[in-house]
Amino acid sequence: VFAIDELHLPVRNVVGDVPREEYFVGGAIAEILVDKTHPVMSGMPARAKIFVGSSPVFTTEEGFEGAAIAKYASSGTPLLSGYFLGEEYVQGFAAALEAHHGEGRVVLLGMRPQWRGQPFGTFKILFNSAFYSQEVAATVQKNKKFWEIPIVKEEKN
Numbered sequence: 001v002f003a004i005d006e007l008h009l010p011v012r013n014v015v016g017d018v019p020r021e022e023y024f025v026g027g028a029i030a031e032i033l034v035d036k037t038h039p040v041m042s043g044m045p046a047r048a049k050i051f052v053g054s055s056p057v058f059t060t061e062e063g064f065e066g067a068a069i070a071k072y073a074s075s076g077t078p079l080l081s082g083y084f085l086g087e088e089y090v091q092g093f094a095a096a097l098e099a100h101h102g103e104g105r106v107v108l109l110g111m112r113p114q115w116r117g118q119p120f121g122t123f124k125i126l127f128n129s130a131f132y133s134q135e136v137a138a139t140v141q142k143n144k145k146f147w148e149i150p151i152v153k154e155e156k157n
Contacts, residue, residue, distance in 0.1 A: 028082030068147035070096035092150035
């Protein structure tokens with residue numbers, strides 16, 4: 001969320017204000033769906049395994065330009081291993097976004113692609129992000145079928 005705040009991106013962490021009693025991921029391996037047509041996700045499987053731990057989950061706000069490049073499934077559990085309380089808060093939301101900012105792009109990752117034993121499956125995301133140049137970004141066609149913004153679930157009273 002540092003980049004969101006500092007760059008004033010029209011993006012929000014949907015789990016940022018959810019009470020810890022309702023949403024907590026101390027460390028887990030989760031499954032996400034990947035837009036394989038996007039260069040940052042090049043070489044990734046359609047269903048990728050990622051490490052999450054207090055990781056942001058994204059939605060976009062008015063004025064957003066860019067694309068979701070990875071998301072949580074809209075139903076079912078993303079949990080493969082570990083502890084994941086409140087999985088309903090992530091269903092359908094973005095795990096990674098490409099946001100336009102000025103003349104460049106910002107890649108937001110709601111995961112830890114470099115974490116311990118998981119990098120063998122997710123280093124591609126980290127390195128693809130580092131090599132995602134303006135020249136490459138200019139040729140990318142947004143995959144409009146990949147993600148529709150879900151409705152944010154209201155906190156339980």
